[in-house]
Amino acid sequence: MARVTFPPALLLALQTAFGTRVSIAAAVREHHGRDESPFDPQLPDAVVFALSAADVITVVQLCAQYRVPVIPYGSGSSLEGHLLAIRGGVSLDVSGMNRVLAINAEDLTATVEPGLTRKALNEALRDTGLFFPIDPGADASIGGMAATRASGTNAVRYGTMRENVLALGVVLADGRLIKTGTRARKSSAGYDLTRLMVGSEGTLGVITEVTVRLYPQPEAVSAAVCAFPSMGDAVQAVIETIQLGVPVARVEFVDALAVRAINRHSKLSLRESPTLFFEFHGTDAGVAEQAQRVQEIAADHHGEDFEWSVRPEDRSRLWNARHNAYFAMLQLKPGCRAVTTDVCVPISRLAECVIETERDLQRSSLPCPIVGHVGDGNFHVAILIDPERPEELQEAEQINQRIVRRALAMDGTCTGEHGVGLHKMGFMLEEHGNDAVSVMRAIKQALDPLNLMNPGKIFD
Amino acid sequence: MARVTFPPALLLALQTAFGTRVSIAAAVREHHGRDESPFDPQLPDAVVFALSAADVITVVQLCAQYRVPVIPYGSGSSLEGHLLAIRGGVSLDVSGMNRVLAINAEDLTATVEPGLTRKALNEALRDTGLFFPIDPGADASIGGMAATRASGTNAVRYGTMRENVLALGVVLADGRLIKTGTRARKSSAGYDLTRLMVGSEGTLGVITEVTVRLYPQPEAVSAAVCAFPSMGDAVQAVIETIQLGVPVARVEFVDALAVRAINRHSKLSLRESPTLFFEFHGTDAGVAEQAQRVQEIAADHHGEDFEWSVRPEDRSRLWNARHNAYFAMLQLKPGCRAVTTDVCVPISRLAECVIETERDLQRSSLPCPIVGHVGDGNFHVAILIDPERPEELQEAEQINQRIVRRALAMDGTCTGEHGVGLHKMGFMLEEHGNDAVSVMRAIKQALDPLNLMNPGKIFD
Numbered sequence A, B: 001m002a003r004v005t006f007p008p009a010l011l012l013a014l015q016t017a018f019g020t021r022v023s024i025a026a027a028v029r030e031h032h033g034r035d036e037s038p039f040d041p042q043l044p045d046a047v048v049f050a051l052s053a054a055d056v057i058t059v060v061q062l063c064a065q066y067r068v069p070v071i072p073y074g075s076g077s078s079l080e081g082h083l084l085a086i087r088g089g090v091s092l093d094v095s096g097m098n099r100v101l102a103i104n105a106e107d108l109t110a111t112v113e114p115g116l117t118r119k120a121l122n123e124a125l126r127d128t129g130l131f132f133p134i135d136p137g138a139d140a141s142i143g144g145m146a147a148t149r150a151s152g153t154n155a156v157r158y159g160t161m162r163e164n165v166l167a168l169g170v171v172l173a174d175g176r177l178i179k180t181g182t183r184a185r186k187s188s189a190g191y192d193l194t195r196l197m198v199g200s201e202g203t204l205g206v207i208t209e210v211t212v213r214l215y216p217q218p219e220a221v222s223a224a225v226c227a228f229p230s231m232g233d234a235v236q237a238v239i240e241t242i243q244l245g246v247p248v249a250r251v252e253f254v255d256a257l258a259v260r261a262i263n264r265h266s267k268l269s270l271r272e273s274p275t276l277f278f279e280f281h282g283t284d285a286g287v288a289e290q291a292q293r294v295q296e297i298a299a300d301h302h303g304e305d306f307e308w309s310v311r312p313e314d315r316s317r318l319w320n321a322r323h324n325a326y327f328a329m330l331q332l333k334p335g336c337r338a339v340t341t342d343v344c345v346p347i348s349r350l351a352e353c354v355i356e357t358e359r360d361l362q363r364s365s366l367p368c369p370i371v372g373h374v375g376d377g378n379f380h381v382a383i384l385i386d387p388e389r390p391e392e393l394q395e396a397e398q399i400n401q402r403i404v405r406r407a408l409a410m411d412g413t414c415t416g417e418h419g420v421g422l423h424k425m426g427f428m429l430e431e432h433g434n435d436a437v438s439v440m441r442a443i444k445q446a447l448d449p450l451n452l453m454n455p456g457k458i459f460d
Helices: A008-021 A026-032 A053-066 A118-124 A142-148 A193-197 A231-243 A256-266 A284-300 A312-323 A325-330 A347-362 A390-409 A425-447 B008-021 B026-032 B053-066 B118-124 B142-148 B193-197 B231-243 B256-266 B284-300 B312-323 B325-330 B347-362 B390-409 B425-447
Strands: A046-049 A070-073 A090-093 A100-104 A109-112 A165-171 A177-179 A206-213 A220-227 A250-254 A275-282 A304-309 A337-340 A370-373 A378-385 B046-049 B070-073 B090-093 B100-104 B109-112 B165-171 B177-179 B206-213 B220-227 B250-254 B275-282 B304-309 B337-340 B370-373 B378-385
Touching: A008 A046, A008 A053, A026 A046, A026 A090, A053 A070, A053 A090, A053 A165, A053 A206, A070 A142, A070 A206, A100 A118, A109 A118, A118 A142, A142 A206, A165 A193, A177 B425, A193 B193, A193 B425, A220 A284, A220 A312, A231 A250, A231 A275, A231 A284, A231 A347, A250 A256, A250 A312, A256 A312, A256 A325, A256 A370, A275 A284, A275 A312, A284 A304, A284 B284, A304 A312, A312 A325, A325 A337, A325 A378, A337 A390, A347 A370, A347 A378, A347 A390, A378 A390, A390 A425, A425 B177, A425 B193, A425 B425, B008 B046, B008 B053, B026 B046, B026 B090, B053 B070, B053 B090, B053 B165, B053 B206, B070 B142, B070 B206, B100 B118, B109 B118, B118 B142, B142 B206, B165 B193, B220 B284, B220 B312, B231 B250, B231 B275, B231 B284, B231 B347, B250 B256, B250 B312, B256 B312, B256 B325, B256 B370, B275 B284, B275 B312, B284 B304, B304 B312, B312 B325, B325 B337, B325 B378, B337 B390, B347 B370, B347 B378, B347 B390, B378 B390, B390 B425
Parallel strands: A046 A090, A070 A090, B046 B090, B070 B090
Antiparallel strands: A100 A109, A109 A206, A165 A177, A165 A206, A220 A275, A220 A304, A250 A275, A250 A370, A337 A378, A370 A378, B100 B109, B109 B206, B165 B177, B165 B206, B220 B275, B220 B304, B250 B275, B250 B370, B337 B378, B370 B378
């Protein structure tokens, strides 16, 4: 896709409006032209550091006037190339818009600026007895998480950004600022613009404000870990747990290779076989009852070494190990980079999907540990490649393609939580069909007729 | 809005395609030209009884060809005039499309045709240990519930149709059939067409298939009822219950007048003061713990006569009384009809909103009992009018307007669960603002350029 010419008059107008908050320095552009994906950087022509919705409006209006793309930038942690300026244009950095605008504890809501990160939000909530549960691995910005419809390990109990964004402020392609909802917990008043914007990856507008749902901090939290002889046994245990209505807060699958990586990295001695990590939230009696229930289910499915921890330090040790799995896995192959897949299938197909994937991976020379948000049917393969060897990237992409096609054939999706970006565009037609994609395109065309809002993402 | 001329050639084409499944009989058109709203009927020109998605496609294509409106019809239970053929056209009755297409118990999903009612779905689920929780008062069709983004008493725990529809089949205005999602529990693959269609009230297409989430039947269910000296005390008890994370399945408010109606109708002797009805789902120990917790909270807020029931017959007696509240209330004024309001506000504003509303209602000569899905901040005033006295309808509408404006001023919505239809159209600009409504219009225009899909609903 050709880069748009960046008119000097636009730069001048931006400099007049924003002074030192506009940068065309190579290092700044470099930093804003990449994300955590394996793609080569593609630099924006300029970066503007916005501090308010008014700033966002000014940038969007000027860019519309000069027909130049706008790419919103939060914390730079997206995984599928969302931030790359493939047509050039302005990277609109909202990381400075990081205020908590309101915490409405009685309503279990908070309204924040898009650049606030999830950890900073939880820090701000510390004294309220409430928390915001959505936890993608990175300390992502709330705006970016809304834009990619992010989730993480807590989604099995608390849902994803789809369920947890109540309302957004969005600057449209023509510079108008809309509010997509109220703070009412539910509404039937017209089209669901909130959910339309959540997951739209900056292609329909720039998010300037996010109202999210909060949850009471559980009175008691406990964790458990359990090894299984096979993936199939582990997944059957999860299916039964969920079908019996045990309200697990987290249930994560880690394959034998990933356990080995975790053991090395976190100095643990977990059995190196397919393993489930659980977390339970509730009352003291409730979490004990949940753990008891899950232990029985696990035993029915040949689970071994069921270890249950209520002490915070033990819980932290286990869950920190799980949370550090990504870095632990990278150490399986020094100097490597991970190409991470992200399919999600109906849970009844998960064992089959992972087992076929494992069989496929065995034919590869690349180390490919697997971790999964197994309660949701979502799993990630970290395909570890040497960034200096293009044939390894190519092999990783082929593996990813086979995994996606396998998931689609099982009524699954090409991306459970990372988004489409550049990386999954090629699967949109296969997943949704021509007609559904044409509906998405019609909406894009209606709201961004000049195709200036993060162009070339989701679809060409 | 002017009625469209109904071309004889279209009738002939429909008769050729559908034979006796097309009707222009006055009684059939009469039945399809009304819903449960207080509006006078507006008859469609013809009614087609569809039995398949192919039938829906044929009707939509023929209507597009002749530029004639299409109004999907499920069970006729909508409350805001959604079904009225204000421009004439074809009522597309999908009540015969009532098959359960798949129950995927392991995945906790079911895929059904749109005409299946919620009770019929639960009947089909009886032996699976699962249930579908969304319960608007009426035995509505699943397609209609999706179209209006319905909810009911269980929403505080299980969410609304927004959270519980995973995917839809939809016939677009040009006759193309799309699928809006997969059976994966979560996805970040492009725009959320499912949530766009949920709540679109037939204005963007005709729903032909719905995949919904199911839940395990709770092992134990218990109920409680508790009277409070004031609305404010009752709401404070609810706020505290939710903020402490007690996972109540239902919590319903009933005001003193509604309690009186319930007592008369269901032969109970509840104290005639503001009252909360609770339902708890969980394990035996869990529901006991929840009830204990709620009883303590209620006591802190001057709750009295806390009555807790685990025996199914006692639970049923209490909750049947609540479920029959609508009919009980109608009996407060023989021969009356109810104009039902449907605002929803952030729960922190609920007491204030209801108390101001009560004060307002005291100035009215009409009986106006109040019931509320109080955990969601949603409440209904049933304004009981004599249908023969237009001045009473007028007064009811004025009351409704004041209630809506009060709710909007508190960051609430004009409709929590009934939808916009004809009745709330006048509030769309006030609630969303010109620009957000113009985005909705742009989407409508992009997907239905001829304005044939349930025209004149949501917005003109």
